[in-house]
Amino acid sequence: MKKKVNKTKPKTARKREIIESKPEKVKISKQGLDGFFKAENLALIGASHEINKIGNVLFKNLIKTKTVFPVNPNIDVIMNRHSFKSVLEIEDKIDMAIIAVKAELVPEVVEQCGKKKIKNVLIISSGFAEAGNEKLNEKLKNCLEKYDIKCIGPNCLGIYDAYSDLDAIFLTQQRLKRPTQGKISFISQSGALGGALLGTMADRKIGISKFVSYGNAINLNECDYLEYLGNDPETSVICVYVEQIKDGKRFLEIGKKVAKEKPIIVLKGGMTEKGNKAAMSHTGSLAGDARIYSGILKQIGAIQVDNLEDLFSVANLFDKFYELKKKIKGKKIQVITNGGGYGIICADQIEKNKLELGELSSATVAKMKKFMPTFANIGNPMDLMGDVTNERYRLALDACLDDANIDLVLLVVLYQTPLINQDLVEIISQAQKSMKKPIVIVMNNNEFEESIKETLEEKEAVVFEFPEDAVRAIQKFLR
Amino acid sequence: MKKKVNKTKPKTARKREIIESKPEKVKISKQGLDGFFKAENLALIGASHEINKIGNVLFKNLIKTKTVFPVNPNIDVIMNRHSFKSVLEIEDKIDMAIIAVKAELVPEVVEQCGKKKIKNVLIISSGFAEAGNEKLNEKLKNCLEKYDIKCIGPNCLGIYDAYSDLDAIFLTQQRLKRPTQGKISFISQSGALGGALLGTMADRKIGISKFVSYGNAINLNECDYLEYLGNDPETSVICVYVEQIKDGKRFLEIGKKVAKEKPIIVLKGGMTEKGNKAAMSHTGSLAGDARIYSGILKQIGAIQVDNLEDLFSVANLFDKFYELKKKIKGKKIQVITNGGGYGIICADQIEKNKLELGELSSATVAKMKKFMPTFANIGNPMDLMGDVTNERYRLALDACLDDANIDLVLLVVLYQTPLINQDLVEIISQAQKSMKKPIVIVMNNNEFEESIKETLEEKEAVVFEFPEDAVRAIQKFLR
Numbered sequence: 026m027k028k029k030v031n032k033t034k035p036k037t038a039r040k041r042e043i044i045e046s047k048p049e050k051v052k053i054s055k056q057g058l059d060g061f062f063k064a065e066n067l068a069l070i071g072a073s074h075e076i077n078k079i080g081n082v083l084f085k086n087l088i089k090t091k092t093v094f095p096v097n098p099n100i101d102v103i104m105n106r107h108s109f110k111s112v113l114e115i116e117d118k119i120d121m122a123i124i125a126v127k128a129e130l131v132p133e134v135v136e137q138c139g140k141k142k143i144k145n146v147l148i149i150s151s152g153f154a155e156a157g158n159e160k161l162n163e164k165l166k167n168c169l170e171k172y173d174i175k176c177i178g179p180n181c182l183g184i185y186d187a188y189s190d191l192d193a194i195f196l197t198q199q200r201l202k203r204p205t206q207g208k209i210s211f212i213s214q215s216g217a218l219g220g221a222l223l224g225t226m227a228d229r230k231i232g233i234s235k236f237v238s239y240g241n242a243i244n245l246n247e248c249d250y251l252e253y254l255g256n257d258p259e260t261s262v263i264c265v266y267v268e269q270i271k272d273g274k275r276f277l278e279i280g281k282k283v284a285k286e287k288p289i290i291v292l293k294g295g296m297t298e299k300g301n302k303a304a305m306s307h308t309g310s311l312a313g314d315a316r317i318y319s320g321i322l323k324q325i326g327a328i329q330v331d332n333l334e335d336l337f338s339v340a341n342l343f344d345k346f347y348e349l350k351k352k353i354k355g356k357k358i359q360v361i362t363n364g365g366g367y368g369i370i371c372a373d374q375i376e377k378n379k380l381e382l383g384e385l386s387s388a389t390v391a392k393m394k395k396f397m398p399t400f401a402n403i404g405n406p407m408d409l410m411g412d413v414t415n416e417r418y419r420l421a422l423d424a425c426l427d428d429a430n431i432d433l434v435l436l437v438v439l440y441q442t443p444l445i446n447q448d449l450v451e452i453i454s455q456a457q458k459s460m461k462k463p464i465v466i467v468m469n470n471n472e473f474e475e476s477i478k479e480t481l482e483e484k485e486a487v488v489f490e491f492p493e494d495a496v497r498a499i500q501k502f503l504r
Numbered sequence: 505m506k507k508k509v510n511k512t513k514p515k516t517a518r519k520r521e522i523i524e525s526k527p528e529k530v531k532i533s534k535q536g537l538d539g540f541f542k543a544e545n546l547a548l549i550g551a552s553h554e555i556n557k558i559g560n561v562l563f564k565n566l567i568k569t570k571t572v573f574p575v576n577p578n579i580d581v582i583m584n585r586h587s588f589k590s591v592l593e594i595e596d597k598i599d600m601a602i603i604a605v606k607a608e609l610v611p612e613v614v615e616q617c618g619k620k621k622i623k624n625v626l627i628i629s630s631g632f633a634e635a636g637n638e639k640l641n642e643k644l645k646n647c648l649e650k651y652d653i654k655c656i657g658p659n660c661l662g663i664y665d666a667y668s669d670l671d672a673i674f675l676t677q678q679r680l681k682r683p684t685q686g687k688i689s690f691i692s693q694s695g696a697l698g699g700a701l702l703g704t705m706a707d708r709k710i711g712i713s714k715f716v717s718y719g720n721a722i723n724l725n726e727c728d729y730l731e732y733l734g735n736d737p738e739t740s741v742i743c744v745y746v747e748q749i750k751d752g753k754r755f756l757e758i759g760k761k762v763a764k765e766k767p768i769i770v771l772k773g774g775m776t777e778k779g780n781k782a783a784m785s786h787t788g789s790l791a792g793d794a795r796i797y798s799g800i801l802k803q804i805g806a807i808q809v810d811n812l813e814d815l816f817s818v819a820n821l822f823d824k825f826y827e828l829k830k831k832i833k834g835k836k837i838q839v840i841t842n843g844g845g846y847g848i849i850c851a852d853q854i855e856k857n858k859l860e861l862g863e864l865s866s867a868t869v870a871k872m873k874k875f876m877p878t879f880a881n882i883g884n885p886m887d888l889m890g891d892v893t894n895e896r897y898r899l900a901l902d903a904c905l906d907d908a909n910i911d912l913v914l915l916v917v918l919y920q921t922p923l924i925n926q927d928l929v930e931i932i933s934q935a936q937k938s939m940k941k942p943i944v945i946v947m948n949n950n951e952f953e954e955s956i957k958e959t960l961e962e963k964e965a966v967v968f969e970f971p972e973d974a975v976r977a978i979q980k981f982l983r
Contacts, residue, residue: 077923200919202950202951214845215846217844217846217918217920219845221843221920224950268845297856299851299854303851334973364694364695364696364697366747366773369747372776373774373778376776376777411630439699439700441699442675443561443676470704471704472681473681491813493811493813
């Protein structure tokens with residue numbers, strides 16, 4: 026990184042700052058970001074009593090679990106609490122300051138944080154590099170350096186930790202449900218994408234460990250978060266949405282180490298010229314050459330996905346079948362279906378995605394023959410026919426899970442056929458619990474199926490609406 | 505088609521049949537299939553009083569709107585109605601017979617239909633070519649020829665006509681909701697796929713005209729349905745799921761004619777070797793070489809989609825913007841978003857799908873500047889920022905719809921941001937009603953957004969959960 030200095034100040038002042046400032050590259054120890062994620066005493070600079078203001082939403086989210094000191098020089102009381110004029114007025118030690126004031130005021134309040142010896146600041150405010158405001162950006166950077174402050178942001182959504190119960194996200198819990206505790210952590214340069222994924226996870230009953238939206242990455246960047254999560258015992262799967270990798274060499278180095286232990290799933294924004302240009306005005310990032318990025322991700326051993334849906338689905342597969350994944354050797358899929366056309370679509374997608382249709386052992390075929398109409402074809406796809414019952418599904422599932430020729434079962438369940446009912450959920454759930462092989466379900470998502478799907482998801486099943494999305498995710502999962 | 509004869513009969517009998525039989529190729533006049541879709545007097549052969557049996561479900565669905573004569577020699581009464589021993593006992597004229605008996609019995613009851621001068625039979629029963637039962641298949645074929653009977657099926661789900669209120673589908677209305685009247689018709693070789701699409705259409709408030717699941721296509725085939733729907737004033741958009749095209753030359757000829765008038769959207773099952781093999785045991789189809797099929801579809805001017813989701817989404821776009829489509833000249837998309845990351849993802853997908861990001865006129869940019877934060881970048885994607893209000897969305901939408909440089913608006917609405925609310929639905933709906941340009945919406949589909957999405961769909965909006973699915977569908981739509 027090239028060292029830049031604040032050009033608005035006279036030379037002597039600049040010089041002093043440079044001497045005082047620590048090296049720009051932030052060093053992260055194992056506990057390096059615990060100061061953010063495990064913070065208990067917080068200052069919220071820009072706390073507001075006006076409903077829907079960022080400083081109000083944050084305040085409400087934070088006070089549920091943490092000790093929060095609201096800072097706002099223009100008011101005296103916020104929700105019955107004393108409002109401080111500045112952090113310097115607060116007597117207690119502050120683990121992290123969260124800043125949500127106008128961009129122009131940010132360097133000044135960071136200066137105060139520095140004086141108060143606050144070492145971790147989360148800056149929500151936007152209007153810096155992404156808005157072409159380089160001058161302000163430099164001023165903030167210098168200020169952070171001067172006091173050796175670690176900073177998440179600016180121009181971000183905030184952070185979340187399901188284990189320490191820290192909710193420093195400026196979206197209301199009413200509009201954006203938070204996921205429960207789980208093993209996926211998510212590093213997102215974009216707040217909106219992060220928010221969307223959080224909401225989808227909550228909705229689909231997928232747990233989270235930590236979430237960080239880091240925006241412009243003025244000092245801490247994706248490498249720091251990756252390193253921290255790599256060492257985090259509460260994280261097993263790491264999802265990343267990134268527009269720009271700031272330090273390719275360090276990312277490669279850390280990424281390689283982390284990917285050996287934990288799957289890293291990456292969606293890179295700005296892979297095209299137009300997307301790249303858009304990234305520039307979003308987080309001030311130069312998104313760079315797509316091939317170089319793909320190369321880096323491949324070298325690391327990260328799983329690169331092409332779209333938002335896959336980022337979510339692949340993470341979900343790793344979440345549910347994390348232990349099982351280590352045991353899977355091949356990529357032989359068995360399709361079980363009660364609709365022939367779905368079997369064909371699945372087979373097409375499996376071949377297209379360079380996966381294999383497994384060949385059932387003769388024992389499995391013989392076992393199944395007894396329970397199928399005489400003219401039924403017991404193969405792969407295995408069509409259980411329109412007169413399929415819960416019991417026939419159970420037999421098929423058990424047989425395929427026990428068959429050494431199969432690595433994963435793709436289970437199509439069309440609730441249109443009359444002889445299956447809600448009890449099938451329990452059968453699938455039991456098969457899932459046996460954890461012999463991953464089971465991936467394809468099911469329509471219409472009125473009749475909605476509650477069934479929800480129950481399945483509560484029971485830790487992975488459910489897709491369309492076969493093509495399921496197979497694409499399986500391909501990334503088994504790769 | 506090669507003429508085949510029933511090899512089980514003595515030569516003389518065979519000869520007589522050949523002389524008696526009409527030419528095998530079924531000729532369809534404009535009203536050719538009205539005998540099926542507009543049938544009022546129906547015989548249901550294999551009607552059943554046992555709940556969940558196909559013959560019972562069909563009976564319940566049909567009697568709501570039609571005159572149905574149940575035929576079942578083993579019982580006297582079905583749901584308080586007299587059950588006939590055979591169609592020959594029925595005195596009334598029968599427009600269509602629906603057959604749901606064991607495969608072995610089918611030729612015999614078709615023979616009886618022939619004697620009763622029934623010209624249209626819909627055979628639900630399976631167990632013919634798809635089960636390797638060639639002998640039975642030939643027998644049925646000969647019988648149909650002998651009496652010059654048009655046949656849909658065998659091995660199919662049935663047919664549906666929202667205009668004549670004919671529900672000859674063997675799935676319960678409870679499990680599979682039927683769509684309302686609309687302009688999309690759907691020809692599906694697979695019953696399960698057809699059923700799934702019907703359910704999704706009903707759920708997403710998309711209307712249907714006619715639906716036919718035609719299974720093995722023993723005499724009527726995809727060409728006949730395509731020709732009929734091409735002439736059908738109640739159909740504007742035709743969706744096709746096909747595994748095998750039986751008569752490529754005729755399909756080409758009819759397809760070319762129809763595609764000039766109406767968009768034909770085709771999903772071809774069995775595009776890969778494995779899928780092809782699966783198709784053989786599904787509907788007895790040899791799915792053939794993928795490139796040849798793609799070539800035929802291209803020559804026709806059909807829109808080939810690669811997956812089930814796109815079949816549905818592209819049809820939905822044509823349904824909603826059918827008239828507008830004729831006026832669109834280019835493929836310049838304007839992205840409006842309240843989440844920067846979503847803008848980048850959209851831009852990436854737009855470039856990947858060879859669409860263009862339009863360049864707003866300077867007038868539009870000037871108009872928008874007044875209502876945006878000073879540092880906001882008014883471009884494409886247009887990021888309305890996290891503090892976006894309903895009003896700012898309205899201004900942006902109106903400006904882009906009036907801008908001659910833009911062909912279609914891709915509108916991302918993330919309800920996480922606090923200052924927009926349900927009233928935005930009305931703003932979008934008004935913009936949609938103006939029908940200046942197609943508006944395609946991307947919105948999360950979580951708890952908070954669910955009812956909003958439903959209201960939008962009731963108001964004829966097209967809503968996607970993920971940007972990549974939206975852009976892929978737009979690409980096929982604007983192609």
